[in-house]
Amino acid sequence: MHFLANPGRFLRLSAAFRPWLAGLAAVAIAAGLYLGLFEAPPDYQQGDTVRIMFVHVPSAWLALSIYTAMTAFALMSLVWRHPVADLLAKACAPVGAAFTLTALATGSLWGKPMWGAWWVWDARLTSVLVLFFLYLGAIALRAAHDDPERGGKAAGILTLVGFVNVPIIKFSVDWWNTLHQPASVLKAGGPAIHASILTPLLVMALGFSLFAAWTVLVRAEAEIFGRRARVLELKRSADRP
Amino acid sequence: MRPKHRRLSLILSALLALGAAVAVSLTALRDNLVFFFGPTEVLAKPPAAEKRFRLGGLVEEGSVQRQGAEIRFRVTDTVNAIPVVYRGILPDLFREKQGVVAEGHLREGVFVAASVLAKHDETYMPREVADALKKAGHWKEGGGS
Numbered sequence: 346m347h348f349l350a351n352p353g354r355f356l357r358l359s360a361a362f363r364p365w366l367a368g369l370a371a372v373a374i375a376a377g378l379y380l381g382l383f384e385a386p387p388d389y390q391q392g393d394t395v396r397i398m399f400v401h402v403p404s405a406w407l408a409l410s411i412y413t414a415m416t417a418f419a420l421m422s423l424v425w426r427h428p429v430a431d432l433l434a435k436a437c438a439p440v441g442a443a444f445t446l447t448a449l450a451t452g453s454l455w456g457k458p459m460w461g462a463w464w465v466w467d468a469r470l471t472s473v474l475v476l477f478f479l480y481l482g483a484i485a486l487r488a489a490h491d492d493p494e495r496g497g498k499a500a501g502i503l504t505l506v507g508f509v510n511v512p513i514i515k516f517s518v519d520w521w522n523t524l525h526q527p528a529s530v531l532k533a534g535g536p537a538i539h540a541s542i543l544t545p546l547l548v549m550a551l552g553f554s555l556f557a558a559w560t561v562l563v564r565a566e567a568e569i570f571g572r573r574a575r576v577l578e579l580k581r582s583a584d585r586p
Numbered sequence: 587m588r589p590k591h592r593r594l595s596l597i598l599s600a601l602l603a604l605g606a607a608v609a610v611s612l613t614a615l616r617d618n619l620v621f622f623f624g625p626t627e628v629l630a631k632p633p634a635a636e637k638r639f640r641l642g643g644l645v646e647e648g649s650v651q652r653q654g655a656e657i658r659f660r661v662t663d664t665v666n667a668i669p670v671v672y673r674g675i676l677p678d679l680f681r682e683k684q685g686v687v688a689e690g691h692l693r694e695g696v697f698v699a700a701s702v703l704a705k706h707d708e709t710y711m712p713r714e715v716a717d718a719l720k721k722a723g724h725w726k727e728g729g730g731s
Contacts, residue, residue, distance in 0.1 A: 389716035390679065390706065398710070424594045461677030461703045467621035505601060509608045520612075522620040522642060524687055529708040539711035 347427075352569045355429045359562045366559040373552030380545035388542065397455040399545050402530075403553040405448035408476060409511055411441035411557060415483070416508045419501035429565070431497040434504065435487060436564035440557055442480035449473060460524055468517035469525035472510060479507035493572075622687045625666040633692065641668060641697050642687040642705065650682055661686060661697070668692075672699040679704035 349355050381399035388395035415437035421430035452470070453463045464470065483500045490496030518527040530536045536543055612619065622642030633639050646667055649660040657676065660667040670688055680686060685705030690698045711719075 386712035386714075388710050389713040390684075391710075395710060420597065423597060424590055426590075459677070459679055459704060459706060461679075461701075465621065465703070468619050505597065506604060508601070509605055513608075513612070520619075521616070522622050522624075524621055524703060524705055526706055526708045529710065532708070537707075537709045539715055541712055542710045 349429055350427050352429055352432075356566060356569060359566055363559060363562050363566075366555050366562065370552050370555035370559055373548055373555060375552075377545055377549035377552050380548055385542050385545050391459060394455065394458050395542065397451055398542075399549045401448060401451040401455060402546055403550040404444045404451065405473070406550060407553055407557050408441060408445040408448050408473070409514060410554075411437050411444060411561075412476060412480070412504075412508070412511055414561075415441060415504050416511075419504040422497060423501045423505070431501070432565045432568045433561065434501060435497065435568060436561045438480055438483045438487075438500070440560050440564070442477060442484065444553075444557065445473065445477040445480060449477060462524075465524050467523040467525055468521040469514065469523045472514045472517050475510055476507075476514060479503070479510060482507075624663040625661060625668045626663055628668060628692075629666050635693070636691050638689065638691050638700075640687055640689045641670070641699075642685070643667075645680070645682050645684055645686050647682045661688065668697050669695070670697045670699050670702075672702050674701070676702055677704040679706055 349358070377399060381396055385396065385399075387393050415434050418430040418434035418437065421427040422434060449470075452473075456465070457463050483504050486503055487493075487496040487500040490499060515528075517523060518525055529538050530543070530546070538546065622640035624643050625641070628639075628641060641661055643661040643663045646660040646662040649658075649667075649669075651658045655673050657672050658669065659672075659682075660669050662668075670690075672688065672690075680702065685707065687703045687705050688697060688699035688701070689703075690700045692698075
């Protein structure tokens, strides 16, 4: 962990990984789209509508896993004062918010033809909407502070508190009656999805994850360069007579 | 204790307390967090007349009757069943032995639905596989809860 606390070292490592992440993400998403749109058969009861799953489910998984990563970064930043962890936490928030919004929007488009409603206030949908607001809250709280260190601290505490929502989202479909279906893949007894539909889903999930990691690294690098530029700017204006 | 250990234990104990508080509140609010009630729950604790609530379960096999725009069917949890009457458009997934959630109120033992939503289960498979399973007698009806 301390190895990466040095921003210069982080930049070098990130630059080495980044092209691989981008390339593999593009390959996996292209393969996933092809498999999902052309190879996967229609579902026995949902027909072609099932293809929304290939975007909806990976987005929802990433909405949760990016929040979990953001919580880990916030903890590292608050406890160990890890400087790069705070940058990564900051970089995670808009990416996670985008995936949450994608999951909500595609879920709505899926809900209308299958359930008969764009939106219902059941435990799963409501808790994911709360997740979206937690992401927005972390972004806004950080932006509300002029001092980046204090902003990071405030956003970090909100992130840690909001983490209680993550298990609630995951288990909402088991704890309470919901309109949303229970888990299909990560459940006791193995996935309840036939391999021909599960394969494109997993390939898309891999592609989305690589893409998310790539985006977070790019944002964190940009943040480091931005801070360096600000320091140079301040120096130059201080040197001026 | 070193400062970082103090910060870590402080944060962890705060999160633990928060988690416990949330767990207690969610348990207390259980009845408000469920999206629907099953027939057995409704029969055990009948809601006040004309009070709106959601009834969920499976559409009982052979119970669907259509008379013009009016549809009558029974919602079952395989133990108990409640008759439902509905006028309106049904979702595409509405079928016998499928999950369904209706919103409305009880009138003389009949649930008068204002809206009907379909609930599907977590299984996905191609049509041929579903047909093969049915043929082999391994078919297990899902949906509902």
